[in-house]
Amino acid sequence: MSLVIEEINRSKKVIQRFKFDERQEIRIGRALDNDVILNEPHVSPHHLILRQTDAGTWVAEDLNSVNGIRNSKRKLIPSGCQVKSGDTLLLGRSYLTIYDEQHPVEEAWSLHSIEDVFHYLSHPLVVFGLLVTFIFLEWQLTQAQEYRELSPSRLMNQLMYQLVVIFGWSSLWSLNGRILRHDSRFLSHLAVSLVAAMAYQWLPWLLRLLTYNWHLGLWYIEIGYFINGIIFSSMLWCNFYLALPQRPLSRILWVNGLTWSLVMIYLLPPMFDDQGFRSYPRYDSSLLPYSVQFVDSKSTNDFVKDTEVLFKRPKEQQNKQ
Amino acid sequence: MSFKSNLIRLFVISLLVVFSCTGLDASTQTVDENQERNAKQLFQDFKNRLYQVRTIDNASGSKASIGSAFAVQPNGILATNYHVVSKYILASEKYSLEVLTDAQNTLKAEVLSIDVINDLALLKVSKQASLPVIDFATSIPEQGDSIFSLGNPRDLGMTVVPGTYNGTTAHSMYDRILFSGSINPGMSGGPVLNTAGQLVGINVATSGNQISFLVPLQKLQTLIEQHDQNQTVDFETQAATQLISNQQRLMSAILDTQWQTIALGDAEVIGEVNDFITCWGESDTRGKDLFQQVYRRCRNSEYIYMAPDFSTGIFEMEFYFYSSEKLTNWQFYRMLNDAFASVSAGNVASEDHVTEYQCHSDFVGTKNTKISKAVYCVRQYRQYPELYDVLFLSASTSHQLKSLVSHYTLSGVNQVNAQQFLTRFLEQVQ
Numbered sequence: 001m002s003l004v005i006e007e008i009n010r011s012k013k014v015i016q017r018f019k020f021d022e023r024q025e026i027r028i029g030r031a032l033d034n035d036v037i038l039n040e041p042h043v044s045p046h047h048l049i050l051r052q053t054d055a056g057t058w059v060a061e062d063l064n065s066v067n068g069i070r071n072s073k074r075k076l077i078p079s080g081c082q083v084k085s086g087d088t089l090l091l092g093r094s095y096l097t098i099y100d101e102q103h104p105v106e107e108a109w110s111l112h113s114i115e116d117v118f119h120y121l122s123h124p125l126v127v128f129g130l131l132v133t134f135i136f137l138e139w140q141l142t143q144a145q146e147y148r149e150l151s152p153s154r155l156m157n158q159l160m161y162q163l164v165v166i167f168g169w170s171s172l173w174s175l176n177g178r179i180l181r182h183d184s185r186f187l188s189h190l191a192v193s194l195v196a197a198m199a200y201q202w203l204p205w206l207l208r209l210l211t212y213n214w215h216l217g218l219w220y221i222e223i224g225y226f227i228n229g230i231i232f233s234s235m236l237w238c239n240f241y242l243a244l245p246q247r248p249l250s251r252i253l254w255v256n257g258l259t260w261s262l263v264m265i266y267l268l269p270p271m272f273d274d275q276g277f278r279s280y281p282r283y284d285s286s287l288l289p290y291s292v293q294f295v296d297s298k299s300t301n302d303f304v305k306d307t308e309v310l311f312k313r314p315k316e317q318q319n320k321q
Numbered sequence: 322m323s324f325k326s327n328l329i330r331l332f333v334i335s336l337l338v339v340f341s342c343t344g345l346d347a348s349t350q351t352v353d354e355n356q357e358r359n360a361k362q363l364f365q366d367f368k369n370r371l372y373q374v375r376t377i378d379n380a381s382g383s384k385a386s387i388g389s390a391f392a393v394q395p396n397g398i399l400a401t402n403y404h405v406v407s408k409y410i411l412a413s414e415k416y417s418l419e420v421l422t423d424a425q426n427t428l429k430a431e432v433l434s435i436d437v438i439n440d441l442a443l444l445k446v447s448k449q450a451s452l453p454v455i456d457f458a459t460s461i462p463e464q465g466d467s468i469f470s471l472g473n474p475r476d477l478g479m480t481v482v483p484g485t486y487n488g489t490t491a492h493s494m495y496d497r498i499l500f501s502g503s504i505n506p507g508m509s510g511g512p513v514l515n516t517a518g519q520l521v522g523i524n525v526a527t528s529g530n531q532i533s534f535l536v537p538l539q540k541l542q543t544l545i546e547q548h549d550q551n552q553t554v555d556f557e558t559q560a561a562t563q564l565i566s567n568q569q570r571l572m573s574a575i576l577d578t579q580w581q582t583i584a585l586g587d588a589e590v591i592g593e594v595n596d597f598i599t600c601w602g603e604s605d606t607r608g609k610d611l612f613q614q615v616y617r618r619c620r621n622s623e624y625i626y627m628a629p630d631f632s633t634g635i636f637e638m639e640f641y642f643y644s645s646e647k648l649t650n651w652q653f654y655r656m657l658n659d660a661f662a663s664v665s666a667g668n669v670a671s672e673d674h675v676t677e678y679q680c681h682s683d684f685v686g687t688k689n690t691k692i693s694k695a696v697y698c699v700r701q702y703r704q705y706p707e708l709y710d711v712l713f714l715s716a717s718t719s720h721q722l723k724s725l726v727s728h729y730t731l732s733g734v735n736q737v738n739a740q741q742f743l744t745r746f747l748e749q750v751q
Contacts, residue, residue: 215682279672280665283678284682287716295684297684297686299685311699
């Protein structure tokens with residue numbers, strides 16, 4: 001029966017893998033005459049022998065090594081102990097996992113449908129197109145928001161700052177991918193960041209439309225954080241997908257956990273702030289052209305009727321009397 | 322938009338006047354009523370009838386504010402301004418009231434009755450001997466007559482200020498006398514005499530150089546009459562009754578008239594509503610020719626002082642017409658947003674006196690051409706739950722690059738009057 005030996009690192013990534021057919025014993029150590037050669041100074045030149053017994057099981061025999069053999073719980077195991085398929089042995093600082101060739105492996109992860117989208121997005125022409133669109137939109141939208149004269153130097157500063165963040169973020173994730181999956185995919189990350197940046201560009205407009213029509217202007221910041229969270233978690237999901245070998249469920253949990261705890265850090269503390277007495281009215285002051293008013297207007301009488309409720313004093317204020 | 326009153330009035334805080342209780346015989350105090358006197362003679366004759374009113378903070382044992390007063394009845398009844406004793410009335414556990422005589426004697430004083438609309442109060446001092454009083458004039462002076470204001474400005478000592486009677490102030494609902502002479506803080510509540518040494522008014526407020534205001538004698542006479550007839554009620558009830566009937570008078574005067582409309586830019590707004598509501602206007606192109614602003618602001622020039630941190634009785638109405646040829650529609654609305662964002666009420670009110678504003682906003686209008694966004698905010702008076710401050714704000718949105726921003730504040734009105742005004746305003750202004 002064949003035996004597979006994996007050298008893994010502390011986070012269980014496989015460094016090298018050996019397969020031995022029909023062998024009675026396998027020698028492991030730092031010396032070059034071993035079957036498995038470990039280049040780790042805490043491993044003895046001849047550290048141990050794995051030997052097959054008559055019953056077909058395997059035992060580990062310590063060859064008087066300096067640091068001994070330890071199991072996955074870092075306990076020293078005596079020489080001659082039986083080794084089962086899937087057991088991990090710690091020699092010095094090297095981890096070895098021993099498998100029977102019949103040892104079951106996990107089913108294949110199904111490929112996400114977005115994989116093709118990332119493939120097309122990472123085409124240099126597409127990325128360039130996104131970049132140009134982003135810059136153009138930034139210029140146009142800033143101009144539409146500003147009724148005083150638009151200063152080119154300010155726009156340029158703003159653009160440079162945003163581009164540094166976009167490129168920085170993409171580089172960080174492609175570096176992650178390079179380390180963890182040997183696959184940097186810089187252009188895909190850049191495309192994802194640019195798409196997210198464009199979503200952020202439209203966010204204030206979307207927010208203004210929503211809050212104007214439904215009179216939610218006083219919740220502008222809270223709604224803003226919520227939509228911000230949605231955009232950020234989508235972007236982070238893509239970054240995680242591209243850079244990290246992760247299961248779909250744990251990816252979703254990680255991404256949302258990170259995003260919403262970040263949102264809460266901004267949203268929660270103000271709720272505990274002491275609200276002093278406001279002698280000025282707090283009202284929704286947003287104004288937009290009639291062309292983007294989607295809800296119906298009230299008649300004068302209905303408006304007057306709706307305001308009657310304001311003359312009833314709210315309960316919490318009654319108590320202060 | 323910020324709403325600053327064109328006429329900033331300083332309320333005068335009066336100083337205590339020393340009451341003379343030297344052994345002077347009352348008969349020697351009698352003055353010849355037909356004699357014309359100058360300031361020197363008047364002061365000599367009347368200084369022993371003047372008092373300084375001190376509001377003493379019990380915790381520190383020091384005076385917190387001062388004013389002037391004078392005797393109106395020999396049994397120890399003095400007259401002064403409501404605002405001189407308002408701190409004591411609102412927090413009688415924190416303050417006590419003292420009266421200082423011409424001879425530097427301190428007497429304990431109590432408040433008998435108040436008139437918050439006309440800013441008057443009657444005090445009672447603990448004094449056995451009868452007080453020399455100031456007689457009331459029997460006729461109203463004529464414009465140009467010399468009159469003399471007495472009082473203790475800034476605790477510097479009792480003074481006499483000669484000046485001129487200039488009739489009743491224009492655009493006034495409360496018949497204040499316009500006195501061309503200098504009244505200063507501390508003189509509030511002091512008497513103003515004609516040359517015969519008779520009372521014609523009471524010092525109340527000043528508006529800068531030689532412009533001072535007096536409460537006419539008739540208001541004091543009414544208060545004394547009411548006090549003689551009525552059982553004493555608590556001051557809160559008394560003030561509530563006065564405020565409610567006063568807002569009814571003000572709002573009826575506004576609601577019972579036909580409102581004329583006038584043009585402001587391309588919009589139709591409300592013109593002069595009433596004699597005591599005056600309008601001012603100006604046009605402005607501060608946006609570097611990017612947009613034009615024309616405004617018209619109407620308000621009453623008077624307010625009712627209730628406490629150092631609470632005033633009411635204000636009516637103000639403002640219209641801003643914005644137009645632009647150079648901005649895009651989105652830029653125009655961005656600019657309008659800034660103008661729409663910072664409205665507050667014209668009257669001062671703190672947490673002790675009012676609730677926080679509650680606001681409602683919606684789109685109002687029936688036809689596509691007359692849509693506006695309207696905001697309506699209401700706060701209630703804590704001591705007078707029938708009364709409210711209401712604040713309305715709207716901006717028309719149905720025209721390209723043109724908008725009328727309207728605002729009004731009514732302070733100290735009841736719900737019925739407020740809602741009637743709102744209905745009428747919405748119907749008339751578009």
